[in-house]
Amino acid sequence: QAASQSYLYAWHRQAILELWPLIEHTGARRVLDLGSGEPPSYLATVLAKRGLDVTTLDLLAEANVKGDMHELPLGDKTFDLVVARHVLEHSWAPFVALKEMLRVAPWGLVVVPDDCDKFLYWQGHFSILPRRQWEYLFWFTGWRIIYFESGDFGTSYAPNTEWRYLLKGEASCLGPYDVDGHYVGKYRVLTIEGWQ
Secondary structure, X not given: OOXXXXXXXXXXXXXXXXXXXXXXXXXXXXXXXXXXXXXXXXHHHHHHHOOOEEEEEEOOOOOOEEOEOOEOOOOOOOOOEEEEEOOHXXXXXHHHHHHHHHHHOOEEEEEEEOOOHHHOOOOOOOXXXXXXXXXXXXXXXXXXXXXXXXXXXXXXXXXXXEEEEEEEEOHHHHOOOOOOOOOOOOOOOOOOOOOO
């Protein structure tokens, strides 16, 4: 993944700030910013200002840890939460990356762009998947979807949509896939003030 320099863009900043209630809900203290991109990572900056211990990891950009999301050079359960914001769409094997995320933390926050054609094969976007595929991958790799929301990360003249998933690792995910024909809404929705 090329260095994104996303910290420069006001529209990315607002989208990152909107993630705080999800991160706060996990009670995480130690957070891994996976695929942090060109420093300084705005996500890491926001979380550090809120008192969290944040480690950045990237394969190509300067970060606290140099590493590949498919083989994280980190110990088991090193973190409380892994945040992968606009990272997994750059994965050639998101199944492997999701398993690695679960190995190092019990909570995950995944943000991916929608499956719009304009993202396909643009700047290393190898895995632009429909929601049903992402949600199946989460289940298949041992994650339970706790919360989902759709958000914006574009400008008013070029809007873009991202899907935000709060995930929790649960062994029960290894049971039968209990889809009933309606994959949207099968997960539990947290009752948090201000959320629908």
